[in-house]
Amino acid sequence: MxxxxxxxxxxxxxxxxxxxxxxxxxxxxxxxxxxxPKTCDVAAVQMAKKHRQASGQSGTEGLLDIQKKIYNYIKKNEKATRQQVLDDLNLSELELDKQIAVLRHCELVKGRKEGNRIYLVPFDY
Ligand SMILES: [Zn+2]
The missing domain is CATH 3.30.60 (Wheat Germ Agglutinin (Isolectin 2); domain 1)
Structure with a gap:
């Protein structure tokens, strides 16, 4: 179809x-x-970045718990499809997309295409 x-x-x-x-x-x-990222995410991203820079944080320090959870999940699995993250962490699509945008900007997570699937992988994958 x-x-x-x-x-x-x-x-x-x-x-x-x-x-x-x-x-x-x-x-x-x-x-x-x-x-x-959509315009409405920019404020969140800049806040996260600024906050992290101001406090000299790196890695997952200064992230929201939900962002850490997503990042750790992806890191643990090395790669995960969006659907896996949605299912295993019990998130809404809107919430996941919002947090992924922030993680991307903090250079912690990126999208990667393998075959005909898209995975979320650690930024240094
Ligand atoms: Zn299209």
Missing amino acids: AVTCARCQSEVSAEDIYFHQDQQVCEDCYMEMLQR
Whole structure:
């Protein structure tokens, strides 16, 4: 069954569709959207960065518990799909995307494409 990507309008099979902000998007668009945090996340990211810099923190110091939890989960598993993190940490998609954006900016986590899957991996993976 083919599904149309809400962003680039390309047709992809249903198992390659990702949900992002209530939209069905293809993998490429999803990656791009992950890499470009939405405006509403910028304040959170800058706060996290500033706070970390000001207190000379590195690694996961100064992160929110939920951000540490996500980071430690990904680190422990070396790589994890978004769905695994959602299931195992019992998060909403909105919450996960928000925290991933912050972790990306703190250079702790990044997206990585392997085959036809996208994984979240530690930044120094
Ligand atoms: Zn697309």
